[in-house]
Amino acid sequence: MSDRTISGKTAIVGIGATEFSKHSGRSEMRLAVEAVLAACADAGIAPAEVDGISTYTMDNNPEMEVHRLIGGKALKMFSRIDYGGGAACGPLLQAAMAISTGICECVLVYRAMNERSEYRFGTGVADRGADTTHETAAFGWHSPHGLITPASWVAMAAAAYLDKYGATTLDLGRVSVGGRAMAATNPNAWFYQKPITLEDHQNSRWICEPLRLLDCCQESDGAVACLVVSAERAKGLKQKPAYIRGAAQGSCDDQQSMTSYYRDDMTRLTECALVAEQLYRQAGVGPNDIQTAVIYDHFTPYVLMQLEEYGFCGRGEAKDFVLGGEHLMGGNLPINTHGGQLGEAYIHGMNGVAEGVRQIRGESVNQVENVKHVVVTAGTGVPTSGLLLGAEN
């Protein structure tokens, strides 16, 4: 059993990104290619060597075209992961599996989008046509009542969580303030040098109570790419390898897409607990062995709930964790040191994977000391995924 593992067999050896903006002025495909070429250059690997690609189902850039444009010769594996930002770490699992089983030598992962200037996610599903697919029928339980946006779907889970554990919107604000503090020192962040206060958070307008504007991540244009090779090859390359010590996906009890209101305890993200358990078991470490984490922050309430599901604090104790500033620089577990999606950019979590790699390399603008292990999480409230990166093998 123990020899059937992906742990430590592969590493992320290249990361690349475009600038993060509200209007890229370029096609999504061009953003994808720019980020991919940057990742290849970062790794010192010729783009033509890419023989595997994995991305998200929501990405609009076909693997075939990306591979063609970068001069690819032989693409032996291509796959896409579903459920929006829940996919974020899934393509890295695909890469690790493809390489550790000998299918591929060099797997490319990318996410490129003009999410702000062309395809906004937050406008809602109100105008969706009425067809007979499962997905449309599932929207029907919520949208006729006006529950039509990601923020509103999260707000319903958040209200139950806040009520159960006596947390308040101030606790949500502490997540937001933390993300913006990290972004304030990151020149690549949209909100570089623009920190906020708890008062700013409380004064921001309601989007869907109990969520305010500053509980919601940005809308962004941009692209991020990563390159994965075997651990053996990684040792001889330009960059310090970020070994994939764990990669996992999770979908759990009574799972719905953003609306898991029907499970026994709707204040749980059991899919995250499933991912966490796999990551720690694969890597042979526990939450106390993690020095910094990238916690997917599309909406602040799910950051609190993830901190609990990944074992960084006890059930219902995330409010105390953020009140104590444990998520900030100098705290027990600085999170989202790039500023997260609240502060840097919303690239569907792929920019979080890149930050995890920078922390392993020691290259973050908010570098945590002596980083040996980093956890990166993906979109929650949906079938999700996670990554555990290690500095040494």
Next chain:
Amino acid sequence: MPCRHWSDTQLTERENHMVQALRPRIGVNKDTQFFWDGLKGGKLLIQHCQNCDQLQHPPGACCKHCQSFDLDAIESCGRGEIHSFVRMHHPIQPPFEAGHPIVLVQLEEGTRIIAGFINSTPEQVRIGEKVKLTITRCDDEVTLALFEPVLIK
């Protein structure tokens, strides 16, 4: 070109739009048809498994507990309490108005359902509030299970 005033005409147009605006359309399929037909017939139905006697909502193609395809439905008594809630502010499209409450109702039968909450005071939009069903025909195509407080103030 006729002069258009930014005045009463604008308001009237908006009000007209509020009246005419339709709620989002509902995708219905062979597994969910009975639920929407039930509402049009004045009943809130909950899918019931004839094999293991369990209930489930939202309904599915088989029983999630025992995987039986022998499914029928029971009529809910229409009583329950608020398990969670939101007030929706943005984006708002007619016929909805900013700040309208949407609730997750825990029915007495044990299943939960999302619903608009009407005829309530702001204080009644709270977890634990006792609510009751009011089936509402919204337009020719859409009839919904809405809820209101047991005690109308």
